[in-house]
Amino acid sequence: MDIIQALDDGRWLQLIYQYVIGGLFFFITIYLCFRPGAADIKNPYDRRMLMYLLVGFVGYLSVHTVWVYLAK
Amino acid sequence: MDFSVEQPLNMTVVYVVIVLYFVIVLGFGGIFGRFTKTTRDFFVSGQRFSWWLIAFSCVATVVGSYSFIKYSAAGYRYGMASTMTYLNDWFLIPLFVLGWMPLIYYSRVTSIPEYLEKRFNTPTRVASVVFIMLYMVGYIGINLYTLGVAMNAIAPLHDFLAGFVPASQHMQGEWIASSPAITVLAGVLPKGAIIQGTGNMPDITIMAGLLPEGFFTQGVSNLTYLSRFSWALIIAVIAAVYVTFGGQTAVIMTDLLQGILLLIAGIALFILGIHFLGVEVDGMSGLAAFWEGLNTGEGHQYPFSGFAKPSKFPMSGIFWQDFFGSSMFFYFANQGLIMRFLAVKSVNEGRKAVTAVVLILMPLAAIAVANAGWLGRSMETFGILSNVQDANDIFVIVSGLIVKNPIIFGLILAALTAALMSTVDTLINAVSAIAVTDIWKPYVMPGRSDMHYLRAARVASVVFALGGLALVPIYMRFKSIYVAHGTFTAAISPPIIVVIIFAVLWRRFSARAAFLTLVVGGVLMFGSLMFPDAIKPLAYIHGMDPGTGYNYMRALYGFMLCSVIAVVCSYIWPTKEPESIKGLWVGTVQAAKFVFKGRQPNEEPGEKARLVLEAGEEVMEDDSGALVAALVNVSPDDAEKMKAKDGDLVYIADKRWWLGGIRSLHGRLSITDRDKGTILIPKDYIDYGRLRVGEEVVVEKII
Numbered sequence: 001m002d003i004i005q006a007l008d009d010g011r012w013l014q015l016i017y018q019y020v021i022g023g024l025f026f027f028i029t030i031y032l033c034f035r036p037g038a039a040d041i042k043n044p045y046d047r048r049m050l051m052y053l054l055v056g057f058v059g060y061l062s063v064h065t066v067w068v069y070l071a072k
Numbered sequence: 073m074d075f076s077v078e079q080p081l082n083m084t085v086v087y088v089v090i091v092l093y094f095v096i097v098l099g100f101g102g103i104f105g106r107f108t109k110t111t112r113d114f115f116v117s118g119q120r121f122s123w124w125l126i127a128f129s130c131v132a133t134v135v136g137s138y139s140f141i142k143y144s145a146a147g148y149r150y151g152m153a154s155t156m157t158y159l160n161d162w163f164l165i166p167l168f169v170l171g172w173m174p175l176i177y178y179s180r181v182t183s184i185p186e187y188l189e190k191r192f193n194t195p196t197r198v199a200s201v202v203f204i205m206l207y208m209v210g211y212i213g214i215n216l217y218t219l220g221v222a223m224n225a226i227a228p229l230h231d232f233l234a235g236f237v238p239a240s241q242h243m244q245g246e247w248i249a250s251s252p253a254i255t256v257l258a259g260v261l262p263k264g265a266i267i268q269g270t271g272n273m274p275d276i277t278i279m280a281g282l283l284p285e286g287f288f289t290q291g292v293s294n295l296t297y298l299s300r301f302s303w304a305l306i307i308a309v310i311a312a313v314y315v316t317f318g319g320q321t322a323v324i325m326t327d328l329l330q331g332i333l334l335l336i337a338g339i340a341l342f343i344l345g346i347h348f349l350g351v352e353v354d355g356m357s358g359l360a361a362f363w364e365g366l367n368t369g370e371g372h373q374y375p376f377s378g379f380a381k382p383s384k385f386p387m388s389g390i391f392w393q394d395f396f397g398s399s400m401f402f403y404f405a406n407q408g409l410i411m412r413f414l415a416v417k418s419v420n421e422g423r424k425a426v427t428a429v430v431l432i433l434m435p436l437a438a439i440a441v442a443n444a445g446w447l448g449r450s451m452e453t454f455g456i457l458s459n460v461q462d463a464n465d466i467f468v469i470v471s472g473l474i475v476k477n478p479i480i481f482g483l484i485l486a487a488l489t490a491a492l493m494s495t496v497d498t499l500i501n502a503v504s505a506i507a508v509t510d511i512w513k514p515y516v517m518p519g520r521s522d523m524h525y526l527r528a529a530r531v532a533s534v535v536f537a538l539g540g541l542a543l544v545p546i547y548m549r550f551k552s553i554y555v556a557h558g559t560f561t562a563a564i565s566p567p568i569i570v571v572i573i574f575a576v577l578w579r580r581f582s583a584r585a586a587f588l589t590l591v592v593g594g595v596l597m598f599g600s601l602m603f604p605d606a607i608k609p610l611a612y613i614h615g616m617d618p619g620t621g622y623n624y625m626r627a628l629y630g631f632m633l634c635s636v637i638a639v640v641c642s643y644i645w646p647t648k649e650p651e652s653i654k655g656l657w658v659g660t661v662q663a664a665k666f667v668f669k670g671r672q673p674n675e676e677p678g679e680k681a682r683l684v685l686e687a688g689e690e691v692m693e694d695d696s697g698a699l700v701a702a703l704v705n706v707s708p709d710d711a712e713k714m715k716a717k718d719g720d721l722v723y724i725a726d727k728r729w730w731l732g733g734i735r736s737l738h739g740r741l742s743i744t745d746r747d748k749g750t751i752l753i754p755k756d757y758i759d760y761g762r763l764r765v766g767e768e769v770v771v772e773k774i775i
Contacts, residue, residue, distance in 0.1 A: 014376035014387040022163035022395065032577050033170035036659030044677050045420050046170075049427075053166055056431045060162050064375055071152075071373035 011068045019061055026057060086227065089482025090489065094310055097493070100329060101314020101322040107734065109760065111525045114319030115182050115505045117415040118737070120725075120761075121324065123424035125732035126416050129327035130425065131433045132494035133409060134402070135334060138218045139441045140488050141225075144467035147445020148460070150385050151372025154445060157394045158438035159375070161403070161430050164395070168403055169423040171576045171658045176410065177419050178664035179655060184407055184572070185510045191575050191656040192583035199590045200571075201510045203564045204407060205503065209536060210560070212499045213543025216308055219492035220300035220544060223307075225468060227485055229299040297548065304544045307489070311497040312537035315504075316530045320415055321734070323497045328732075330490030335433070337487030338440020340480070341471060345447035348474045353454050365450025372449055380615035388614045389624025397627030401565045404572045407506055408498035417723050417733055418774045441491075444470040500540075504532035562623075563601060566630025567593035574638045579650060579657055585641035593634035600629060665775060671719050673775045678715030680772045681706070682727065683751040687758055687765045704739035705752040706771065711743045716773040718743050724751065724761065727768045737761030738774070 007013035030053065033039050039046040108114050146154035181187045184204065189197035314322045349365070350358025366372040376387045402409060403426075416422040448466040451457035457473070460466060475481045508529045517524065567590045574581040574589070600606050604622040607629045611621025647653065655664035665673040683706065704722060716722060718741060725736035737757060746752065751771060753763075763769055 008379045011371070011374045011376045011387075013379050017379070017388060018160060018376075018391055021391070022160065026163045026166055029164075029167040029577075030170065033166065033658050038174065038658035038661040039170045043675055045675065049169060049420075049423050052427050052431075053169075056162055056165070056427065059431070060159065064159075067152075067375045071371070071375070072367050 011071070015064055015068055019064075023057070026053075085478035086482040086485060089479055090227065090486055093482075093486040093489065094306075097326050097329065098310060098314060100326045101318045104321045104325045104734070105314070105318035107321045107762065108317070108319040108526075110522055111182075111508070111529060113321065114526055114529050115414075115501070115509070116411055117320040117324060119415060120417055120723075120736045120738070121415050121421075121733040122729070123416060123421045123428065125324065125328055126412060126422070126425040127428040127433060128331040129324045129494075130331070130409070130412055130429045131437055132327040132331035132334060132490060133412065133498045134429070134434070135331075135437050135441060135491045135494075138222060139491055140338070140444070140467050141222055141464055143438075143442040144445040144448070144470070145463040146385065147442035148448045148463045148466040149445070150377050150382070151366055151368070151370075151449060152375055152442075152446060153371070153377040153385065153387070154442040155375055155435075155438040156377070156387065156390050157398075158434045158441075160391060160395045161399045161434060164400055164403060165426060165430055167573070167576065169426055171661075172404055172572070173413055173422050173426070174419050174661050175576060175656060175658070175664060177414060177422065178661070178668040180668065182411070182414070183506050183509045184405060184410060185506065187656070188571070188575070188586070191653055192586045196571075196583060196587045196590065197510065199587060200568065201506060203568060203590070203594070204405070205506060207561055207564060208407065208499055208503045208506070209539055210543065212496060212503065212536060212540030213547060215492065215496045215499065216304040216540050217300075217544045217547040219307055219489075219496070220302075220304035222488065222492065223303035223485075224296060224300040225465075227303075228296070229302050300548070301544055304541060307493050307496060308537050308541040311493055311500060312534055315497050315500045315537070316533045319529070320411060320501055323501050324412065324415060325734075326497065327494045330487075330494045331433075333483070334487040334490045335436055335440050337484045338443065339436065341474065341484060342439060342443040342447070344474045344480075345443065345470065349447070349450060349454075349456075352451075352456050361454065362447065362450050365453040366446060368449065368453060372446075380617075380621075383617045383620040386614075386616055386620075386624060389616060389621065392628040393624045393626070396569070396631055397562070397565055400569045405565070405568045406502075408502035411502055411505060412498070417725075417736065417738075447474070496540075500533050500537050503536045504529045507532040507536070562626055563597035563630075564594055566597060566627060567591075567634050570631060570634035570638055574635075574642075575656070576658055578642070579653065579659055580642045580646045581638060582642055582645050582647040584645040585638055588641050589634050589638045593630070593637050596633055596637075597626075597630050600626060669719075669721055669775050674715070674717055674720050674773065675775065676715040678773050679713050680770050681710045681713050682768050683710060683749055683771050685724075685758065685763055685765055685767055685769045686750050686752045687755040688752045689755060702737075702739045702754045702757040703742045704771075705742045705744045705746060707746050707748045707750070708743050709748045710751075710771070711741065714771065714773045716741050716743075721774045722771055723774050724753065724763065724769050724771050726763060727770050729770075735762045737763065741773070 004013065007016070030050070034041065034050075039049070041047055041050070107117075110118070112118055143154050143157070146157075176184075176187055179187060179190060181190065185197045185200045188200050314326060318325075346358035346362055348358070349361040350356070353361040353365075356364065363373065371377070377385045377390070379388050380386045413422045413425065416425055444467040445463070448457055448460065448470045451470070451473070452460070457469070460469060471481065471484055475484060508525055512528050512532075513520075513525055517528070570593065571586050571589050575586065607622045607625050608618050610625040610629055611618045614621065614625065616624065654660045655667045662673070688705070704724065706716075711717070714722070720741045722739055722741050723736065724739060725731075725733055728735075737753075737760060739753060739757070744752075751769065755765075758765060
């Protein structure tokens with residue numbers, strides 16, 4: 001429990017919670033759209049969109065990680 | 073400009089700036105109203121706009137009526153964790169851009185209930201119309217009410233109104249409404265600047281430090297009420313005028329202006345605040361002072377609040393309430409926002425718009441709306457600010473402290489008004505779309521001309537603007553109704569969101585399952601309001617106080633409950649005719665493209681072609697009198713450059729990119745033996761797109 005409390009105090013617990021739960025929703029919906037063919041990796045527009053999505057996710061995660069690290 | 077002059081603001085200048093802003097907004101509506109000739113123009117602007125124009129206009133819509141006040145207060149109380157609500161939308165974007173948006177765009181629907189009827193059946197459409205209309209009409213009233221409160225707090229009209237109300241009515245009477253808004257700048261402003269109200273008017277908003285001495289007299293309580301309603305009336309009339317004449321195009325163009333304005337004003341306030349701190353705090357740069365000032369030992373620098381505490385702003389609760397409850401509802405079920413994204417020239421352009429909104433503009437908006445609170449907290453740390461009695465006043469207090477120039481202060485107020493007005497105009501347009509598309513056209517007056525429905529849409533805009541305005545005095549008098557609308561929204565959001573998500577993602581999800589999810593889910597959600605113990609386990613496992621945890625976890629509870637109903641009902645009553653839902657769920661997006669185009673889609677990437685426009689002759693109306701996509705003729709060489717084939721859908725726009733597609737049209741390609749570098753389009757269709765014969769246009773293949 002002390003570890004959980006320490007993670008909570010340092011806001012790492014919140015970061016993990018948001019990006020695990022949100023990430024699950026994010027990646028599952030990508031999978032559910034690509035799997036039946038709503039989007040196609042061979043289609044250049046869809047491929048570019050997928051790249052934007054992944055860059056956005058990694059970008060947000062990076063900014064939040066650095067922010068939590070720097071904050072007091 | 074000198075920002076350090078210590079003197080009360082000249083409010084006349086402030087009011088002049090606001091009036092000028094209103095005139096500009098109305099002018100925008102008038103100018104762009106000329107572009108509305110069909111119902112398709114009125115509701116989705118003829119689907120002609122570029123991504124950047126839609127993205128900026130969306131910011132004004134997403135930033136709600138009370139955002140500056142609300143998020144500045146959150147920023148002051150909880151620090152930079154106030155950004156949580158704007159920075160967690162990213163997770164829903166894949167479903168929106170890869171599933172929901174292509175489906176509604178390609179199925180050529182105008183409203184969410186219309187999609188639900190195509191995907192399911194008429195009862196589901198009717199149920200959703202009832203839910204969405206109750207929500208939206210009430211929401212127009214709430215926005216007008218909150219903007220009345222907000223504007224009165226900053227720019228009261230008491231002095232002006234006092235001339236119309238007998239003096240005996242100023243102090244008390246049947247109009248007195250109890251109000252939580254007390255804006256007293258006592259801790260900030262020079263002593264003697266405030267003429268404190270007497271006992272019978274505890275709710276007066278006093279901006280005395282910014283107003284000429286003597287402006288306030290005793291007994292402005294009644295006038296406060298009138299002032300709030302007057303602001304609501306002014307905004308409602310202005311919004312109704314330009315929405316009625318200009319439809320979606322006027323909404324988009326004014327929201328573009330307002331989105332840019334509120335971002336610029338919010339960021340400018342932040343920069344001025346940093347400069348202010350740099351001047352006031354010795355030995356530190358403004359930025360260092362700002363950051364250090366947030367080092368309060370209470371976590372004000374963090375981007376998240378505590379996991380379960382404070383009880384009024386727990387991260388886990390905000391995540392579920394805001395991400396799932398608010399953001400999901402806003403992006404998937406808000407008719408106004410859906411119509412905005414249907415106004416783009418193509419699905420790919422809409423995807424870019426959403427991505428730009430969530431990835432770039434929302435973080436900027438998070439700074440714009442909340443920075444006054446962060447600055448206030450830093451100022452308090454360094455002793456520049458003290459005695460803030462109500463965090464809801466922090467935006468006004470910090471703005472008044474930093475900005476001493478009346479023109480800039482007026483622009484900040486205009487930005488606040490922009491946030492208010494842009495939400496209202498979108499709602500009015502959206503409600504009129506549902507009223508005409510889902511009620512008038514199918515049930516009341518079917519089979520009429522497009523011009524008839526355009527007139528009906530305009531009348532509906534006026535009616536619903538007035539209807540929303542009529543709710544304002546009721547909200548002022550009976551707070552329980554205001555609360556009831558919030559409760560209603562909390563109850564209906566999860567069923568609608570779950571129905572849309574399952575409709576998009578799951579073929580088996582049937583009409584009966586959707587209807588039962590909406591109705592039974594809605595009833596059970598109302599039940600959770602009366603018996604909140606049902607939510608207790610969810611609050612408990614998140615370590616939250618069950619009292620406040622009930623509210624924060626209701627969205628998660630609703631999501632789980634409605635999902636169970638949807639799954640169980642779908643297994644009992646699965647979809648029997650998969651063919652009937654072709655093009656309406658993600659597994660059939662390719663079929664949706666085929667239906668949209670009327671033949672095999674062509675998605676081979678090509679280049680844009682710059683061609684000289686020539687006029688031809690052809691009738692361009694269908695049986696209902698609506699304009700239809702014309703055949704546009706290009707040479708084989710130009711078609712090859714675009715990688716386009718006969719029958720492909722193309723988009724033709726004025727060569728000036730910064731017009732954002734306001735002068736443009738869609739057409740169906742016909743490859744003919746004609747001069748290279750030219751394009752032939754029927755004359756009346758050129759006029760419809762407001763393109764210029766003999767000038768160069770940019771042509772691109774859409775699908």
